[in-house]
Amino acid sequence: AQSVTQLGSHVSVSEGALVLLRCNYSSSVPPYLFWYVQYPNQGLQLLLKYTSAATLVKGINGFEAEFKKSETSFHLTKPSAHMSDAAEYFCAVKESGGSNYKLTFGKGTLLTVNP
Amino acid sequence: ETGVTQTPRHLVMGMTNKKSLKCEQHLGHNAMYWYKQSAKKPLELMFVYNFKEQTENNSVPSRFSPECPNSSHLFLHLHTLQPEDSALYLCASSQEGGSAYNEQFFGPGTRLTVL
Numbered sequence: 106a107q108s109v110t111q112l113g114s115h116v117s118v119s120e121g122a123l124v125l126l127r128c129n130y131s132s133s134v135p136p137y138l139f140w141y142v143q144y145p146n147q148g149l150q151l152l153l154k155y156t157s158a159a160t161l162v163k164g165i166n167g168f169e170a171e172f173k174k175s176e177t178s179f180h181l182t183k184p185s186a187h188m189s190d191a192a193e194y195f196c197a198v199k200e201s202g203g204s205n206y207k208l209t210f211g212k213g214t215l216l217t218v219n220p
Numbered sequence: 221e222t223g224v225t226q227t228p229r230h231l232v233m234g235m236t237n238k239k240s241l242k243c244e245q246h247l248g249h250n251a252m253y254w255y256k257q258s259a260k261k262p263l264e265l266m267f268v269y270n271f272k273e274q275t276e277n278n279s280v281p282s283r284f285s286p287e288c289p290n291s292s293h294l295f296l297h298l299h300t301l302q303p304e305d306s307a308l309y310l311c312a313s314s315q316e317g318g319s320a321y322n323e324q325f326f327g328p329g330t331r332l333t334v335l
Contacts, residue, residue, distance in 0.1 A: 137320050148310055148326035149225070156321045195263070197322060207276070208324055210263040 107131050107200040111211035119219050122182040124168075126214045130195030131177070137199035138179045139208070140170055144192045152194070155179060168192070191218045221246050224327035226311050232333045233301065241296040241330045243311030250317065252294040253324065254286060263310070269294060270316060271308040301334045307330070 112127040130136055139156075141149040153164025160172045170181045181194060196211040224245045233239050245252060254266040262282055268276035269288040283305075285297040308331050312324040 139323055141326075146328075146331075147228075148328045149312075150326070151323045154321060154323055207265060207268070212262045 107136075107198045107209045109196050109198050109211040111130060111194075111196050111214050113214055114212060115215045115217070117219060118186045120122050120188055124181070124186045124190065124216065126181040126194050126196075126216065128170075128178060128179045128181065129177055130196075130198045136172075136179075138170075138172065139197040139199070140164065140168070140179075140181050140193050141195045141210075143195065144167075144215075149195060153173055154179070169193060171202045186216075186218045186219065188218050191216055223247065224311055224313055224325050224328035226309075226330050228330060230303050230331045231335075232240055232335065233298070235301060235303075237301075238297070238299040240298065241309055241311075241332075243294040243296075243327055245294075245311075245313035245325070245327075247313055247315075247325060249257075249313040249315045249325070250291055250298065251314050252288060252291070253314075254294065254296055255312065256310040257310055257329070259307075267296075275280045284299040296320050299334075306332055 108131040140152040140189040142152050143149050148153045152168050155162055155163045155172045163169045168183045170179050172179050193213045193215045195210045195213045199208050227242045252269045252272050256264045265278050266280045267286045272288045283300050285296040309327045310329045311327040313324050314324040
């Protein structure tokens with residue numbers, strides 16, 4: 106079964122600083138990888154997904170992630186944090202099984218942005 | 221309405237009550253999911269429906285009873301719940317059977333409190 110590890114349950118950055126949220130997945134070919142964001146009292150919203158077309162994936166709100174097969178990583182970055190980025194971020198991997206494609210989520214990383 | 225909607229958004233119930241959560245997707249998808257999100261725990265997949273057929277039940281207690289009358293609607297019937305069942309219940313939908321890169325779309329969730 107697939108698994109996802111998010112290093113750091115809580116990351117705190119200053120406004121304008123680099124955001125780096127880490128995600129490592131268990132090895133599989135091909136991996137289907139996703140980043141979701143959850144704002145308080147809301148559901149999950151897709152930030153970006155890896156589709157094998159390019160190793161650097163650009164998403165919404167200025168976020169991007171780089172797929173590194175050698176490191177089994179799919180870390181999420183944003184060059185300059187904004188107060189509105191404060192939320193919980195989830196990395197997820199999709200596995201195929203029978204007629205279903207199940208998403209396995211990491212435990213999430215809570216991002217706080219300090220003024 | 222667009223996307224995935226869930227009602228009610230908040231629900232408080234006693235352990236002897238019977239209530240139902242409703243989810244509706246307006247995306248024309250063929251798969252629907254129930255997740256449980258508890259504090260400090262990863263998202264837990266509860267049930268999967270594909271073309272109205274239940275294809276996954278992750279050892280969920282029988283006090284949770286799902287129903288999928290058609291591919292757009294999903295219910296979660298609740299009875300004799302326990303306080304530890306208090307959580308955010310998220311519904312999601314996706315289009316499966318084609319690209320494995322298709323993401324799941326989430327509703328805003330129902331915040332359930334069991335007294």
